[in-house]
Structure formats: structure tokens, C-alpha cells
Amino acid sequence: MLIERIYDEDLAQASYLIGCQANGTAVVVDGRRDIAVYQQLAEKNGMKIVAVTETHIHADYLSGTRELAAATGATIYLSGEGGPDWQYGFDGKRLYHGDKFSIGNITVQAVHTPGHTPEHLSFLVTDGAFSDQPGYLLSGDFVFSGDLGRPDLLDEAAGGVDTRFEGAKQLFASLRDKFLTLPDYVQVHPAHGAGSACGKALGAIPSSTVGYERLFAWWGPYLAANDEQGFINELLDGQPDAHAYFGRMKRENREGPAIMGDRTPLPELAIGTVAAGLAEDTLTFIDTRHSSEVHEGSVARSLNVPAGKSVASYGAWVVNPGTDKNPLVLLAQDQKTAQDMWDHLVRVGIDNVAGYVTSIEGLPTFTPKLIEPRELDEFDPAMVVDIRNKTEHTAGHIPNSYQLSGGRLMWRLDELPAEGAIVTYCQSGVRNSVAASALRRAGYDVVELDGSYVAWTAWQQARQSVSSS
Structure with a gap:
């Protein structure tokens, strides 16, 4: 069996490719929309992606489940849990607590673990070539290294009213009745790491075990004492601000993100074309330089989204595709850099990028x-x-x-x-x-x-x- 973690530092998000080396098939869990990384990884290992799934309706990034299925022909598996308000709006085989599907010798079993969201599933993975017992848990936004998925995002970003309290109770029950009933040796592979807004104290360690979390996570003593109210109070205290774009991600992920298909490489645009578009307000310029350079002079009415590891995060702060209809023009040193930034932007649904320029010379400028x-x-x-x-x-x-x-x-x-x-x-x-x-x-x-x-x-x-x- 092969388990590969694909980590996006921008959004502190982890997806997984799990493959059966015996028959060359693989499943991708919690994939992102720029899917080349999964296709290349599968090809490198002589595998075909035959299944795609996700642990829940994500709030912090746009899911690549539909994108991967369209590109590979893979079967989509989705949670059917959570009640009528939490059903996906696109086709896929529904999974309920205890349901299983197989990838060669590998069995993936759905475990309903509500709390972060009502429909949330975790996945127990059994390597049938090695054992008849599960050895791995893909915990999504349920259990992180040293922390838990926050139960208040539905209030903070999805229009809920006081759902955090019921969510916190559900997390307590999910830990008690599902997680802590597993053997200590089961490896835990979460969907987020340090820096994610989906929890308040996520560790940077990429994986853990049931036993380690039982003994050392902050919530362990509350479960050991069956102190539900103490657990709820501690869980809800000090959660970070949720980004406003999370609400858009929730809606689009539930309905089904738009399938982009093959994307044409971004072209380098003529300065005259960009200047005319800015004058007519039919283009939006993205200055990708560090703030110290921007402060020396930038393009008039441009948005500052610094290149680097936070392009998706900062892009989603300032661009709302629902209301900002202008195509974006990126400042980039070359085509490869521009393409990488676009890959980050599509992870949060910012798809409409016209191209790039390598300089602001010839464009209208101002000094902040x-x-x-x-x-x-x-x-x-x-x-x-x-x-x-x-x-x-x-x-x-x-x-x-x-x-x-x-x-x-x-x-x-x-x-x-x-x-x-x-x-x-x-x-x-x-x-x-x-x-x-x-x-x-x-x-x-x-x-x-x-x-x-x-x-x-x-x-x-x-x-x-x-x-x-």
C-alpha cells in the first residue's frame, strides 16, 4: 500500500493519494482543484486514480473532487450523512457510517464523525495485503495533531445561529464513541496542519496516532473525566476569526465546484492592452510584490497579493468572484511564476485570470x-x-x-x-x-x-x- 500526503502550505491543507501497488489503482481524498500533482503522482507510481472522495463540505478551499473525476473517470464517493440540510448537490455514491469501498487490496470504511460539520466522515483504511484490521484513519477536520476541528464555522461563515454548541457536543460524542474506541496503534492523518483557521492550536506534525492523542491532546482529560461541559467551554474559547470567504466555499462545495478542465497556459499581455483595460476598468491588476516595494509605488487601484505561500489566502481576502467580474492581471517575473500563482488562486475559486506582465512600467502608478x-x-x-x-x-x-x-x-x-x-x-x-x-x-x-x-x-x-x- 502507498499513502502519499500532498500538503499545501498556503492553506495548511493536506490531501492524500492512497494506492494499491498490487493492481495499480488509487483513491484521492480531499483533493484540490489544481489536479496535476495527483495525476503526476499516480503516473510516477504506475497507478490509475479510480476513486475520489472527501471527508466533508470544506469551508477553506474549493474541492477538487469533481475536477479529478472529470479528468480521470474516477468514481465519486460523498457523505450521505448529516440530514437533508447537508446533502451534496451533485452526483456521487453516498456513504453512510460503516459503508466500505475497495481499491485493489485496500478497504476504505466511512466513519460518521460529526461535530466540525454534521455530515463529516473520517475514513478507516485497511491494507488487506498486510492485515484484516484497519491501521490508518484519515480524520479530515475531525482530529488534528494536538487539536480538533472547530465546531463554530457554521455560525461564523455559513449563516448558522448558535450551531457551535450542538457541534461541540457532537465532537465530544464522536471522540468518545468513535475515535477512542480505536486501537492506539491506528495512525491518524488529518486534513490540516499548523496555520489553518479550521482549529485554534493545530500542531505542525503531519500525523499522529490514536494512542498519542488519547494521552497528550488537550482534550484527553475532559474525555477521561466525561466532562462534556468543560470540554465545550475549552473548545469554543479563543477560536480565531473565520475568513469571510469561507461562506462562499461552503456554498460552492456543497453545490459542486465548476469544472475547469484543461487550462490554457497564461499569456504574457502587452502593456498597452493592460493600460487600456485598467483605464476602462475592465481589468484588475494584482501587484504581487512585497509591501516594501509596493509602498515605493504601485499600479493605481491595484490589489496587493504578495507572491509566495499565501497567494490563495490573501487573494480570497480581496477578490470575491461573485461580485468582482473583471479578469485579473498578475505581476510575475515569468510565465512559470504566474502559472503557479494561478494554481493557488483556483484553490479558492478565483479562476478568471487574463494573463500576466513582468513590469509595471508604462502603467498608471501612485504611491500609497x-x-x-x-x-x-x-x-x-x-x-x-x-x-x-x-x-x-x-x-x-x-x-x-x-x-x-x-x-x-x-x-x-x-x-x-x-x-x-x-x-x-x-x-x-x-x-x-x-x-x-x-x-x-x-x-x-x-x-x-x-x-x-x-x-x-x-x-x-x-x-x-x-x-x-
Whole structure:
């Protein structure tokens, strides 16, 4: 048997290819939409992808289940659990608790583990060539290394009202009646790692075991004492802000993400063509440089989505495909870099990319407004906005600042003043540049705090040092 973990650092998301080496067949679990990685992995190991499935209706990325099935002819398996409100809107074989399907010598058994979502399945995997007992659990967003999937996302991102409490109770029951009944040796392979917003304290270790989690995870003592209320209180306390785009992911994943098919490589666009499109507002420019370069001058009304490991995350903060209909133009050093960024964007449903340019020369530019921390006391903005997470804000913030995390900002503009300057900050400035670019494009007078909270803290310390000397 082959188990390969495919990890996306951008979204801290893990998918899996499980293959039977005896007959050359494989299943992909929780795949993403840029599917070449799975096809190449299968080909490398002489396997054909014959099945695709997912643990639940995801909120943080757009599922590649339909994309893979369309490309390979694989059979789709989907959860049939959760009741009528949590049924998928596209075709696939429905799995219920205890149902099994086989890939050569490998058996995959569905285990209904509600809590994170009502329909959530985990998958017990048995290598029939080695044992008649399961040795692996693909736990999805149920159990992570050292943590659990949060039960409040339906409230935070999908329009639910107080579903978190029932979800927390379901998680407690799923742990007690499903997870902890498994042998300690069963290996646990979760769908997320450190940095994911699907939990609050995910470990960076890629896998664990039932026994290790039983002994050392934070929730172990609550289960051992059968303390359901204590478990619920601890689970719900301190969960990070959920990104607003999660609601869109939930809807699209339930209905069935659009199938892209073969994508034509992104073309390099003529500067004149891009300039005309920007003038007519029929194109949206994505400045992919670091905030330090953007602050020296950027394309007018552009969005800052820094190249690197967070393209999908930041892209989903500032681009809403449901309302932003302009094709995107990426700033990239070459075609390969542009294509990689596009791969990241399609993971969150941002498909409409026209092409790329390698320079901003010849395009209309402007210089973002910045303010030094020492100038803030004398400035009179309409609002100071902290775009960090609420947990960061609680740990320390600029007095009288208003917390509105970057992942929610563009969906909650009604909380911002319609007139007057808005000063924005994050921890060091990168997230702030992303959020500020979106506000500027929306017509707000934005002034970025240079160096953000780190610089402001240093200025306060320096001022106190001078005052006490």
C-alpha cells in the first residue's frame, strides 16, 4: 500500500493519494482543484486514480473532487450523512457510517464523525495485503495533531445561529464513541496542519496516532473525566476569526465546484492592452510584490497579493468572484511564476485570470499613503483599524483601534466610516498592505501605519525610555 500526503502550505491543507501497488489503482481524498500533482503522482507510481472522495463540505478551499473525476473517470464517493440540510448537490455514491469501498487490496470504511460539520466522515483504511484490521484513519477536520476541528464555522461563515454548541457536543460524542474506541496503534492523518483557521492550536506534525492523542491532546482529560461541559467551554474559547470567504466555499462545495478542465497556459499581455483595460476598468491588476516595494509605488487601484505561500489566502481576502467580474492581471517575473500563482488562486475559486506582465512600467502608478508611529498622536483619523485576528488584538493593540480582521474586512464595510481617513495596521505590515489595497480600490482614504504594530510598540518603548531617563 502507498499513502502519499500532498500538503499545501498556503492553506495548511493536506490531501492524500492512497494506492494499491498490487493492481495499480488509487483513491484521492480531499483533493484540490489544481489536479496535476495527483495525476503526476499516480503516473510516477504506475497507478490509475479510480476513486475520489472527501471527508466533508470544506469551508477553506474549493474541492477538487469533481475536477479529478472529470479528468480521470474516477468514481465519486460523498457523505450521505448529516440530514437533508447537508446533502451534496451533485452526483456521487453516498456513504453512510460503516459503508466500505475497495481499491485493489485496500478497504476504505466511512466513519460518521460529526461535530466540525454534521455530515463529516473520517475514513478507516485497511491494507488487506498486510492485515484484516484497519491501521490508518484519515480524520479530515475531525482530529488534528494536538487539536480538533472547530465546531463554530457554521455560525461564523455559513449563516448558522448558535450551531457551535450542538457541534461541540457532537465532537465530544464522536471522540468518545468513535475515535477512542480505536486501537492506539491506528495512525491518524488529518486534513490540516499548523496555520489553518479550521482549529485554534493545530500542531505542525503531519500525523499522529490514536494512542498519542488519547494521552497528550488537550482534550484527553475532559474525555477521561466525561466532562462534556468543560470540554465545550475549552473548545469554543479563543477560536480565531473565520475568513469571510469561507461562506462562499461552503456554498460552492456543497453545490459542486465548476469544472475547469484543461487550462490554457497564461499569456504574457502587452502593456498597452493592460493600460487600456485598467483605464476602462475592465481589468484588475494584482501587484504581487512585497509591501516594501509596493509602498515605493504601485499600479493605481491595484490589489496587493504578495507572491509566495499565501497567494490563495490573501487573494480570497480581496477578490470575491461573485461580485468582482473583471479578469485579473498578475505581476510575475515569468510565465512559470504566474502559472503557479494561478494554481493557488483556483484553490479558492478565483479562476478568471487574463494573463500576466513582468513590469509595471508604462502603467498608471501612485504611491500609497503612510504614517509614522510618532505622527499618529497628532493625526486625527476617522478610525484606526487593526486588521489582525481578535486574539492578536486582545494580546495588545493601539488604544481606541477597532479590530476587523483582514479576512473579513471587505465583507463588513458597513462598520467603517463613510468619510475621513482610515489608518490601518497589522503586526508587521504585510497583511496591512493587502487589506489597505482593497480598501483603496473600494474608494476609502487609507493611510497605512508604517511598520504596523511592531513599529508602534518600538516607538512607545523608545518614548517611555526617554521620559524615564
